[in-house]
Amino acid sequence: MRHGLAFAALLLLPLASHAQTLHVAPGGTANGTCDASSPCTLQSAQARVRTLRAQGRNDITVQLQDGTYRLQQPLQFDASDSGSYGHSVRWQAAPGAHPVLSGSQLVQGTRNGVLWSFALPSNDAPSSIYIDGQRRWPSRTEACPHCVVDAKGLSKVPPAILHSLRVGSLAVMHERWRDFRCSVVALGRDRVDLAQPCWRNVTLDSVKNGWSVASPVGKYYAGVDWFENLAGDPSAPGGYTVDTAHHVLRYRPLPAEAAHAPSIELPVLEQLLVLNGTLKAPVHDLVFSGITFAGTEWRKPASADGYVPLQAGYLVDGNSRAALPDNGEGMTRIASAVAVEAGRDIVFDRDSFQHLAAAGIALAGGTHGAAVTNSRFTDIGGGGVFAGDTEGHPVDPASKTSDIVIADNHIDHVALAYRDNVAIMAGFVNGLVIAHNTISDLPYSGISVGWGWDYEGEAPVQSSIHIVANRIERVMLQLADGGAIYTQAQSTPGTSCVVRNVTDMRHSGEGNGIYLDEHSTYFDVERNVVLGAWISAWASWSGHLRITGNWTDDAGKPHNAGPTKVWSPNFTHLITLPAAALAVQQAAGARDHAIALGLPIHVNRMCPAP
Incomplete structure (x- = not known):
């Protein structure tokens, strides 16, 4: 196991003697024989795979020739598209090819x-x-810093802005860690009415903890950033x-x-690839490699619900809530170009996600064993990778996602439209490795794990969360109250850690290098290089945190010592880094020749050695 990563790094099994390769091309035909001389379409290849699998054939490869595959509808996979256990179906680029699935x-x-x-x-x-x-x-219009918020929308809209608007224009604003979009439904003499329930949910207050500070009715309101979709x-x-x-x-x-x-x-399309299994019939043993996913749209922000996040791309919809945030359950998630629900042993390796309206990929809904490795995420409107779920104590424990690996990816210039999104966002997961990723140029946080704040009680809601050897810089460029690495919620004791990461906040906005927010409990935070900021664990209801052996140029004072928090020894006020810190710095981030994961995917319960 290289660099102590806490997951199995087995090589993919070699193809059996009866392995079969199907060839597809952008110009392939529905009646093609799916061989190199007569390539077929993606849909025809999918049908052939199902037939071969029904005949008991294993080790099937679908090889995509170079070019752009313009989809008329998303590719839909279910259990019938699966490999056999231990024998994956591979959808991969042909040697030297760079196929693009485009919407x-x-x-x-x-x-x-x-x-x-x-x-x-x-x-x-x-x-x-x-x-x-x-x-x-x-x-876009200019900003409207003096627009006044009321129950129906905004007043005191300047004439120059008002005259450029139409029904269907979008009002865009942000407050602290949240970003909002509501559509205009009526124009008055100096005002606009905004869509409901969007505007109601934007201004909804919280049961406790003062979430009104992160809405237009709070003290940080600075007006509308701009209107778009103009006349x-x-x-x-x-x-x-x-x-x-x-x-x-x-x-x-x-x-x-x-x-x-x-x-x-x-x-045009909102999604490109959807893997949709069930807990009883999961979609499983699939590998997607060398494929670019590009060219999606997302129309929900123009709907009556608009875009109203609670945090990090999870959204408040409808009229059902009297206050926020409750425990964060029942939220919808921003759309993703690729989605895996109830998957088993699914690998995305050396893929590219770019030119997307919303998010890149989501691994959720009781997915057990999935990996995103050695891939590139850039020019994305929402977040890069989503993993896990928002229900802390589901009735069926199998519906909680587990054994997820997100490693050796380059993620930058995401959350371009929906600024509250992050590079890697994980809700509740049992077994999660986020390792050796290089992350930069974000409006908000880099890595965010956990959910629920202090609403989930005292029982653990996640376990084996391993955030290891990532390199993160130039984050928090627009929003507030976040950090390069952000955690929430209680983990199973002795299983979760944040180790050997490099967070450089010297060219970032205001934020923390590592932010153990609210109910973060049972995390070891060791041997991280934290520059231009420090570690925060402010809440009295967080605890059982071991924060030791970290290096920083900051003063490094405990934010909230607390009776169960260990804050020493750490190495503070550093002008130059010692050799041990330089070694951590050198090893952090995506590796050029990381080995693809084999199947099955399993995350070790215990953290790697710090």
């Missing part, structure tokens, strides 16, 4: 004076488009508006684009 359409436009015009397939206003691989955002023509280069009545998008090109042929990539 976008290539749309050609026309010139209309200085503008480009594009016919849209529906009256939806896309949340972003792409030109030459670069994301373009809808036109009229775009005024600034690089922006667009949509005439929803006539299904026309108008784009004002940047000077360097003006001579180009008008064309855009228009994201």
